[in-house]
Amino acid sequence: MSGRLRLCHRDDIAEGQARGFLPLPGARRKVIVVRRAGTLHAYMDACPHYAGGTPMAWREDAYLDGTGQHIACHAHGALFDIETGACLSGPCLGRKLTRVPLREEEDGGLSVPAQVAGRAGRED
Template identity: 40%
Template sequence: MISLISADEIEEGTSKGIELNNLYMFAVKKDAELFLYWNRCPHLGTPLEWEEDRFLDSDGALIICSTHGALFEIEGGRCLAGPCKGKHLRAIPFILDNGMVMVEESALRVSTPLQ
């Protein structure tokens, strides 16, 4: 297992970009629950954030793509509005171990195709 980040580094209601060996991901903490996705919009494959560590809309309710404004559910990553409506952000399976977000190496070898 690979340790990505401490869950404590992500404040409630915020998001954080994570880079590991040129792989780009991000995590969101909502209602004390963590969600982890590849940082890749299912529309054109671009990174989502509009500023460093800023992946959420203005009220922190949805993930937003900075390129064309697609809106995604934090839980599940489904696109609710925008050019990729109905598609999903690609989630990365993880476990929490002693407060650390841990992923299987094999999960990081998976490529991140558009969905």
């Protein structure tokens, strides 16, 4: 696990659910983990609308839109494709969420590279 930070266990993320995890106490941004059609995806919790990115949930873990079909930024209503992170509508059209490489450990733990804790979000 050296150089990696554990976020949660794979069973903590139900199908169709998204959750946000702070990779380290005091980290600048959370990492969003979302399960869609059985596959886990992870992105920085940082809407690419503004430089540096801004947090997207409206309440803890509330990252999906009302239909549960997209990741949504509840700052300005932008929608993102869960599989690709691409903005489908809203202010950051043409941009993408920053994908985070997620690794599933033998015990089912989900981890991300340690440098994620220092990441701001949008990387131009």
